[in-house]
Amino acid sequence: MKRIIISGLIAGVASAIVLIIFQISGLFELFSTTPILGVENVNVQTIAQIEITLGIIWGIIWSVLYAFIYDYIPAIGFKKGLVYGLIIWIISGFRLAVIIIPYGGYLWTTPFAISTFFSIAIVYGLLIGYLYKK
């Protein structure tokens, strides 16, 4: 159990750092005029607080689920983590990006989907695949 939590914690914080980089480097604004949080003029500390808190809590929740369904993920080795990251991204990040469209957030959709793809599907998935093995 300890191993699952620590793996989730590390992977969650790493994925949060990717989202922070997307926001403070201006990569997110490359595709959209609306900031990732949907709020203008938010300082770096606030962005970091929000993303790191989310990364810690959800990193652990996702990793517990990963351990639960581990044997049923259709891949071997670290690829298991990548497949799992992709599943989590479709259910969480991509879904949130799409649901915002009827509320007028269509400019926000593409960059949010791209940034969460790198954060959840790639970084989180890769790290959880490497860190957690049965």
Add this chain to the structure above:
Amino acid sequence: MRGFYAGLLAGIFGGTTLIITLIVAEIIRTGYVTIVQDFMKPDVLRDYLIYMVGYMAIFGSISGIFYTIFYNRIPGKGVKKGIVFGCIIGLLSNIWMGFRHYLIGLFTGTESYFISSFALIWGFEMWFVYGLVLEPIYKRLNL
């Protein structure tokens, strides 16, 4: 493919249920619902219905594929299995979404709270209904 079609039908059912709930809530019109309705930007409910049903049909069928893959690992039997799966999807999508907007509202002092409550209550209810009908449809489909 069985999971895909079961998820598609369950998704349409879940999306329609959400809209019916919203219409009933609008009729009842408590103070809370008024806030939610003010947040809903699409002027015509019909457009929102089409969008939500289409949206749930797509994501419902994708989730249906996951249901087939992890079928043996999902705890419970019969309808309970579907409900557990629906709740897991609700947790990963709507609770995540609601919690994210709650934190944004908390740290920035903006109206993200409204999105948060909408995602938590109405969205989760939609996935619960999705899970409720998923297993019976899945069992009946003989593909």
